Amino acid sequence: MIVEKNDTKSKILDTAERLITLGGYNAFSFRDIADEIGIKSASVHYHYPTKGDLVSAVMARYNEEFSEQLPNLNNEQLNPNVLLNSFIDGFKAKIVDQRNMSLCTMLTSDKTILPEQVCNELVTFYQLKLDWLTQIFVRLGDIEDDKALTQAVQLLACLHGASILVQGTDKPDFFDRALSEWRQYGC
Structure with missing residues (x-):
């Protein structure tokens, strides 16, 4: 609520x-x-x-x-490639463009000291993103769920890694470089 x-x-x-x-x-x-x-x-x-x-x-x-x-993926009229690029753009706008680390990245870095209830909420958040991305990759490549999940994990790792790289180097263009292949996926 x-x-x-x-x-x-x-x-x-x-x-x-x-x-x-x-x-x-x-x-x-x-x-x-x-x-x-x-x-x-x-x-x-x-x-x-x-x-x-x-x-x-x-x-x-x-x-x-x-x-x-998150857009409802049951709507067949939504283009999965556009949705994937919008997801990447949204991550960039919230994290990279604002020169922040994400709430979840900051909490994940503290995971060893977090109470169980906070860890559970983190798992829920990451699972939400992975489930949604997995559905996108199934639609993009007409592939099995396991391979789509692997792609979702790889993209999410790339997004988080790229945001950390931008913060560490102060080079925002590294985000776009890191994500360039993902943006073309399914085109």
Whole structure:
């Protein structure tokens, strides 16, 4: 369930998401969030008793919003190549063009310290992307699910690797170079 944009819970989630994206799971405290929003730390704890509860809620909202943005692949009129390129463009716009690391990349880098509930939300997010991409590759190549899943895994690894390379080198054009073959896939 997505919460209203102007309520306290939403402000807490928005702030936590931004802070995680900037520095990972340990980059903030409840006091940091409270100070930024202008509430007491106890108010953050009221809505989210633990940091695990808070970050799990951030991920659950992220998963829901992401899922709602994915086109329905049951619509046969949608061109799978256009959808694949749109997925790549969306990743680039959200991560590379904004000079951010993704929420999930930051949390994944902290996976050894994350509570189980946050790890479960991460798995849900990655599985959502892999399932959707697998369906795209099945439609593009008229191939079996296992081979399509392999291609989905390869593309997702390329997307994340390219975004890290861009951050490390400060060369945004490396993203397009890394993804150039994928953009032509199925043409």
